[in-house]
Amino acid sequence: MTVEHTRGDPSAACESPQPPRLAAPAHPLPNREVAPLVDVANGEVSREIFVDEAIFRQELTNLFPRAWLFVGHASQVPNPGDYFSSWMGSDPVLLTRDDQGEVYVLLNSCRHRGMKVSRYDEGNTMQFTCPYHAWSYSIDGSLVDVPGDLHGVPHMKSAYQGMLDKAKWGLVRAPRVHNYKGLVFATWDSEAPDFDEYVGEFHWWLDNLADAFDGTEAGTEVFHGVLKWRIKANWKFVSENFLGDTYHGASTHASVEAVGIGPGGRGKRRHGERQNQGGFSKGRMKTSFRLGHGASDNLDYELPYPEFAEPELTEYFDNAWNKRSEKLRAEGRPLGGRGPATMFPNMSFAGGFPRSILVAHPISATETEVWRWFLVDKDAPDFVRTWLREYYMRYGGPAGMTEQDDMENWDYATQASLGVVARRHAYNYQQGLGREQLSTLEGAVHSDHAIAGEVNARAFYRRWVEYVDNTPQDELRASAAVDDRIPKIQERQAADAAEEARS
Amino acid sequence: MKLGSDVGKCQGYGNCVAIDEQHFDLDDDGMVVVVQQEVSEGERETTEEAVRSCPVAAIWIEGAR
Numbered sequence: 001m002t003v004e005h006t007r008g009d010p011s012a013a014c015e016s017p018q019p020p021r022l023a024a025p026a027h028p029l030p031n032r033e034v035a036p037l038v039d040v041a042n043g044e045v046s047r048e049i050f051v052d053e054a055i056f057r058q059e060l061t062n063l064f065p066r067a068w069l070f071v072g073h074a075s076q077v078p079n080p081g082d083y084f085s086s087w088m089g090s091d092p093v094l095l096t097r098d099d100q101g102e103v104y105v106l107l108n109s110c111r112h113r114g115m116k117v118s119r120y121d122e123g124n125t126m127q128f129t130c131p132y133h134a135w136s137y138s139i140d141g142s143l144v145d146v147p148g149d150l151h152g153v154p155h156m157k158s159a160y161q162g163m164l165d166k167a168k169w170g171l172v173r174a175p176r177v178h179n180y181k182g183l184v185f186a187t188w189d190s191e192a193p194d195f196d197e198y199v200g201e202f203h204w205w206l207d208n209l210a211d212a213f214d215g216t217e218a219g220t221e222v223f224h225g226v227l228k229w230r231i232k233a234n235w236k237f238v239s240e241n242f243l244g245d246t247y248h249g250a251s252t253h254a255s256v257e258a259v260g261i262g263p264g265g266r267g268k269r270r271h272g273e274r275q276n277q278g279g280f281s282k283g284r285m286k287t288s289f290r291l292g293h294g295a296s297d298n299l300d301y302e303l304p305y306p307e308f309a310e311p312e313l314t315e316y317f318d319n320a321w322n323k324r325s326e327k328l329r330a331e332g333r334p335l336g337g338r339g340p341a342t343m344f345p346n347m348s349f350a351g352g353f354p355r356s357i358l359v360a361h362p363i364s365a366t367e368t369e370v371w372r373w374f375l376v377d378k379d380a381p382d383f384v385r386t387w388l389r390e391y392y393m394r395y396g397g398p399a400g401m402t403e404q405d406d407m408e409n410w411d412y413a414t415q416a417s418l419g420v421v422a423r424r425h426a427y428n429y430q431q432g433l434g435r436e437q438l439s440t441l442e443g444a445v446h447s448d449h450a451i452a453g454e455v456n457a458r459a460f461y462r463r464w465v466e467y468v469d470n471t472p473q474d475e476l477r478a479s480a481a482v483d484d485r486i487p488k489i490q491e492r493q494a495a496d497a498a499e500e501a502r503s
Numbered sequence: 504m505k506l507g508s509d510v511g512k513c514q515g516y517g518n519c520v521a522i523d524e525q526h527f528d529l530d531d532d533g534m535v536v537v538v539q540q541e542v543s544e545g546e547r548e549t550t551e552e553a554v555r556s557c558p559v560a561a562i563w564i565e566g567a568r
Contacts, residue, residue, distance in 0.1 A: 129558050134514050136558030143556055152516035152558045155533045 034468045038461045043430035047417045050234040056365035063467040064089025065188040068198045070347035074182040075221035081124045087361045096139045098147040105186040106148040107172035137171050181210035181218035191473040201441040202293040205341045208351035212377040215324035220375045227372040227397035233410035235368040238360035242340040242348035243294040244286040244456030252405045261394050263306035272306025272353040284450035290443045290483040292344030292463030294456030301336040429454045443483045504542040505565040512561035523553035
């Protein structure tokens with residue numbers, strides 16, 4: 001599935017130039033055990049985890065640097081020297097492409113005094129020269145051992161008597177970078193599982209995001225420009241919303257539905273669901289992974305592309321759907337799985353209408369910077385690009401109507417949960433408790449209801465506890481290797497069958 | 504081929520000297536001095552690398568900018 005690999009031996013090539021010798025203590029603040037705040041068995045989650053600053057610091061320390069995070073799209077850095085400024089948890093990073101076409105993720109902070117070596121959103125350069133004292137880092141692999149290495153410092157000879165070990169003072173590199181069909185992920189943790197193990201069978205949703213509408217592998221690119229805005233809400237509201245909360249749609253987005261912003265226009269649905277498929281949600285179940293990932297749908301839930309108000313668009317997407325159906329059926333693949341979905345912890349996306357990636361960057365316990373990328377087929381004709389761009393803008397982003405609905409909820413929910421009394425009372429996650437269904441996917445179960453069902457959120461917060469309580473990577477892997485929800489479902493089904501046989 | 508330089512841009516990195524000391528040196532202030540202007544065909548590859556290694560583009564091969 002991987003399109004590109006790090007040159008040579010990835011583990012050797014990408015080791016950080018110098019292990020931190022004077023590292024900050026792993027727990028700068030007294031750690032608070034978060035496990036007692038999440039009661040998965042009874043479906044209750046304390047509000048503390050959405051508002052408490054100490055817990056937020058623990059997330060920054062124990063969760064984000066140890067998880068695989070979405071950094072950017074390879075189509076944002078198509079040429080040697082291209083770079084894109086992004087964030088991984090608390091840290092600014094640069095997604096770069098070197099002279100050999102490989103992508104790297106570098107900490108955007110000079111090793112001398114920490115200045116951001118690049119203050120631009122994106123650009124092209126073969127070197128980052130720090131504005132402060134002009135330490136210069138090269139991404140030209142023919143000049144340095146590994147892109148990001150320190151290439152020169154002013155007055156090298158007189159200031160350091162030539163003794164500065166440039167090989168040890170390069171930009172800090174993310175030790176593991178993975179390009180999945182153009183979606184670039186990275187982790188700071190050398191001990192983290194391989195990307196494929198981290199995503200498990202959730203990769204089918206990533207495939208449907210990264211492959212073109214007609215099924216062409218990795219056939220997508222992003223529209224130029226990322227929408228970025230801040231909300232006064234905890235980042236987990238965002239992740240959870242796209243993880244499988246289809247329950248909010250009818251109430252929250254009622255006015256959007258009334259306006260008719262979708263492909264079919266007025267009177268049609270905002271995601272472009274067709275009217276003739278025997279009910280909008282027939283056969284739909286949510287999919288919850290023990291790894292923490294979740295999707296609002298399942299792979300067998302086929303949702304053909306919309307019927308547009310404009311016949312030429314219907315024709316274009318009908319052709320794409322037919323081509324994709326043929327291709328996937330030949331591969332024995334089901335046609336569903338477009339989301340919305342969230343890859344643990346903070347990358348959300350949808351692979352249908354709209355087709356978009358969202359990252360909820362944590363700023364504080366009660367503030368989040370939201371970034372949205374919008375995808376389009378690489379070979380889409382102009383009229384399709386134009387239509388999608390306009391649809392995306394009226395749908396999502398800070399000015400998008402659906403996004404505004406969601407932001408309103410998350411902002412007010414955060415504010416109304418900050419009070420001393422409010423914080424004493426847990427949120428309710430009991431939908432579908434004890435009614436989970438078996439899945440053919442490994443390490444996954446389904447909801448028993450298309451719209452209601454909070455099994456995804458329960459698994460997300462269970463995984464969240466494991467990370468935030470700083471469970472070692474080997475134990476994290478072991479706990480996700482066996483989905484203990486599955487035998488419980490089997491026991492329940494056996495009991496139900498026995499009960500039925502008796503009656 | 505001839506070398507050009509702009510000492511006003513130089514920051515004394517010294518990368519050029521480390522790669523090609525036949526053509527470049529640093530003066531007492533640590534700034535670049537072109538010690539040999541002419542670049543032969545045989546020397547070209549090394550000198551080009553030295554030019555490319557300058558973080559502030561203070562040196563160049565005439566006509567190749």
